Amino acid sequence: MTAAQVAAHAGLSVATVSLVLNGKTDGRVSPANIERVRASVAELGYVVDQGASALARGRSDLVVLVAPDLSNPFFGSVIQGIEQELGPRFQLVLSVTESGVQPSASDVRRFAGLRPAGYLVDAPSDAFLDELGDDAPLVVLDAPELRTDVAAVNYDMRDAIDALAAHLASRGHRTLGYLDSITDTRTFQLRREQLTAAAERNGMTVSAPDAARSIIELGAAAAAFGAAWPEWRADGVTAVVCATDTHAYGVLEAARASGLSVPGDVAVTGFDDLPYSRVTAPPLTTVRLPGEPLGRAAARRLVAQIDGGADAGGHAAGPTVGPPPDLVATLIARGSTA
């Protein structure tokens, strides 16, 4: 089934069929013919060949999502938000890499061949963005303080982290451990830095901040905590702040395995507020990072960039268009710090 067949069926030209299907009918196609094309399309069940369309236009309707770590269930809700906003016009192509590994240059190349309408990239490194180049519109997610020439949608975690530190201080904690992600991206650096600063403001210290890190996986986090705990305990650590909820789950598991009570022997907190954090033993105190709004905001910004050209996005954006406000993170206090 091709546009030529539709045209023949409707008694019109392929040009007219194409104009109707692309909504470029204003002053170019008569109402009667618009209707005729629509009827033929419906009757024949015609669908535009995306490859041919992309070839002719120089752009496809594919949006590439580069996520370093789909195993982090946080992405489930981000993706839902993206799909909601993208709607039927664009198709999401997934680039998943190993846990926490940044995609390589050759990964990037493959996607360029798709002539994507745009890229959505979670927590990229500067190097990765350099490789991606100016190929297509781009919005980055959760990449705070990245180069200013790229549109970004971020979280404002400062108040929530302050609240977390105050919360822990009020519970009598004086020395904290920090279980970091192994991914070396700015969002994780910021979480640690802001926590460290907030801890100091609240009369607490963070013990050996670089000691413990793991990929975003429960078992790996449990092992990392197990390795760090002897030193932390010697240092007087009574609370462990984790870079993600998944890390915190690992700590919960390791703590139980070694007979530590939470929060009695050690308090535990995370970042994300995955749904599971309501049912862990004990329920997890965490900084909520709403995933779906992040996905929606990023997708909305990308579509604006695709439709509006350069000045709708971050690329050489004039002063007329400011960045969207960051999404506000909030502290959710539960039993793991009770």
Place this chain on the structure above:
Amino acid sequence: MTAAQVAAHAGLSVATVSLVLNGKTDGRVSPANIERVRASVAELGYVVDQGASALARGRSDLVVLVAPDLSNPFFGSVIQGIEQELGPRFQLVLSVTESGVQPSASDVRRFAGLRPAGYLVDAPSDAFLDELGDDAPLVVLDAPELRTDVAAVNYDMRDAIDALAAHLASRGHRTLGYLDSITDTRTFQLRREQLTAAAERNGMTVSAPDAARSIIELGAAAAAFGAAWPEWRADGVTAVVCATDTHAYGVLEAARASGLSVPGDVAVTGFDDLPYSRVTAPPLTTVRLPGEPLGRAAARRLVAQIDGGADAGGHAAGPTVGPPPDLVATLIARGSTA
């Protein structure tokens, strides 16, 4: 950057460039020219335009994954398995729908326009497969007892469900509740049917089997349990078997909210064995359904079908190629039924 530019750079024709890039050089391109093309491709950073390639071949390298419920974190590992097996040759396109909703005919249409290399469809209905038609190679995941003309990768849950029933009977349970998924697909019907049958063999009954169901979401499951519990309790239910771990988490939350102790007042079990089930309060007894192997097996089978033509897959498969053995589910007993 086009094949023509590569050809010019290498002093050869675009035909030769294409043959080299598609590995069709046997007896068609001299070793020296193969090398020359490779060098030019590398030097110029050339990537084949996928749209043009798909147009010329009539097929793209896109594999469409239709998953009714990406919010189920079970899919994270399935997707990882798929990506592992698909490798760099194919790109995964995501079709996500609302929780538990089957994709519509118009969703299907859109994908046909991509001229996909194949489809991977999780737990489809017969109606959906009819709409999909014979468009491209197809493998379905977790769709037991579906029409036999389609290649499927399934779980063998029978022994695990028997073990689950025996486990519950040995703990003294006599009446079970069943919290079902709202998705009306065969895999969920089977879970309930097999559990019901196994319960009877072990001297137990399942109370009001159709009473309780929800989408695969913690809060919805908690509400469904809350609604069903009064009747179940009156019926003497002491254990609730859930269609997924996520449903079980909802029961755990609802139970805590209403002051029920688990497993003291009510035992709870799930299906999936998500990593979180190790850290819930209490840890969850569940039937483990390994997601990554499911994704890998399905992708492997799809690639075989794409490469081998009709007789490598389920389409009109001769007796020479049997279906792969089902992936075996196993019972994981934990504290929620202790």
Place this chain on the structure above:
DNA sequence: CTGAAAGCGCTTACAG
């Protein structure tokens, strides 16, 4: 072994 050329199915100036 090599290259000229047809053809894949669109989109978009362009002429009318």
Place this chain on the structure above:
DNA sequence: CTGAAAGCGCTTACAG
């Protein structure tokens, strides 16, 4: 408002 035609960048018989 309408249609003929060029052109997008590949792949693949085909002739040599």
